[in-house]
Amino acid sequence: MAVLITLLTLMLPGFIQPLITNLVSPQVISKDTELVQYLLEIQDDEDIFLGIHGWEHKCPVCGEHSHEFFCSYGKIDDSVIEYKITSAIKAFRNCGLNPDFWAFPGGSFDERSIAILGRYGFIPISGLGEGIGEAGKETETSVYSSFSAMRKLPSKIISREYTMMWRDKTRAQGEFTDAFKRANDQKPNVIISHIQDLNIYTFAWFDIILNHVDVKVMELHDVTVNTVEETKQFVEFCRNRNVPTIILLIIPTHHGIENPVHEMWATTYFTVFITTFELPTMFFLSWYMLVRRKNRVA
Ligand SMILES: [Zn+2]
Numbered sequence: 001m002a003v004l005i006t007l008l009t010l011m012l013p014g015f016i017q018p019l020i021t022n023l024v025s026p027q028v029i030s031k032d033t034e035l036v037q038y039l040l041e042i043q044d045d046e047d048i049f050l051g052i053h054g055w056e057h058k059c060p061v062c063g064e065h066s067h068e069f070f071c072s073y074g075k076i077d078d079s080v081i082e083y084k085i086t087s088a089i090k091a092f093r094n095c096g097l098n099p100d101f102w103a104f105p106g107g108s109f110d111e112r113s114i115a116i117l118g119r120y121g122f123i124p125i126s127g128l129g130e131g132i133g134e135a136g137k138e139t140e141t142s143v144y145s146s147f148s149a150m151r152k153l154p155s156k157i158i159s160r161e162y163t164m165m166w167r168d169k170t171r172a173q174g175e176f177t178d179a180f181k182r183a184n185d186q187k188p189n190v191i192i193s194h195i196q197d198l199n200i201y202t203f204a205w206f207d208i209i210l211n212h213v214d215v216k217v218m219e220l221h222d223v224t225v226n227t228v229e230e231t232k233q234f235v236e237f238c239r240n241r242n243v244p245t246i247i248l249l250i251i252p253t254h255h256g257i258e259n260p261v262h263e264m265w266a267t268t269y270f271t272v273f274i275t276t277f278e279l280p281t282m283f284f285l286s287w288y289m290l291v292r293r294k295n296r297v298a
């Protein structure tokens with residue numbers, strides 16, 4: 001019985017892997033990843049601009065993924081903000097990447113972040129970036145650091161996201177026509193999308209909208225080392241449709257394991273841990289239950 005339960009636990013599909021992924025501390029982008037190689041290739045293209053999209057895209061206070069630099073549940077320490085911003089900028093520079101933008105996850109921040117970014121030459125601009133600020137109104141969600149990037153932006157930015165959560169295909173189908181009508185009315189010149197939402201519906205929708213609305217910028221959020229194929233697909237798509245400016249917002253860390261040797265060791269470690277810990281526990285538990293039942297019968 002005990003052996004059976006332990007074996008079943010081990011064989012549960014995807015039991016060990018997500019466990020390891022969650023326990024491993026975040027990995028920082030490095031030069032030997034396919035994503036960075038690709039970004040190095042395209043970053044000097046005059047139509048492409050890279051942006052730093054926070055550090056982990058995760059709140060240090062409440063753990064939610066919708067914001068990182070301002071939390072309505074509690075104050076984030078000065079030192080944490082300083083650490084996240086400095087580490088993110090360093091991570092990009094160490095790879096030889098020169099990002100033009102900083103964009104706050106979820107568009108939430110306070111003046112402390114702006115002050116630190118100011119030291120690195122980033123200046124606030126309004127209208128770009130994602131989401132609604134914590135105060136419930138639209139905020140200046142991005143900051144920029146380069147004049148070449150600034151020159152490529154429309155003087156009056158109208159940025160909108162229409163394909164939010166289209167990773168859910170039923171939602172994509174349901175909202176497709178209405179999203180087109182809204183975009184046709186609002187005439188945005190910056191179209192925002194999230195990399196998780198890219199699929200045949202999203203691209204088909206982009207195709208239609210680029211034919212009807214004068215879009216100057218396509219902005220892609222939440223690029224990580226795990227989404228290099230989608231990033232390439234997005235850039236190629238925009239190039240083929242002659243989109244004047246492409247902005248890629250990159251999260252510099254991720255929770256996967258980059259090194260296959262480390263991954264093998266981690267898996268072995270947990271497999272051994274579960275067999276040596278769970279097997280005896282289960283054995284004694286079953287034994288105890290049997291004894292109790294016997295006593296009761298007696
Ligand atoms: Zn929070």
Ligand SMILES: [Zn+2]
Binds near residue numbers: 057105130221222
């Ligand atoms: Zn984001």
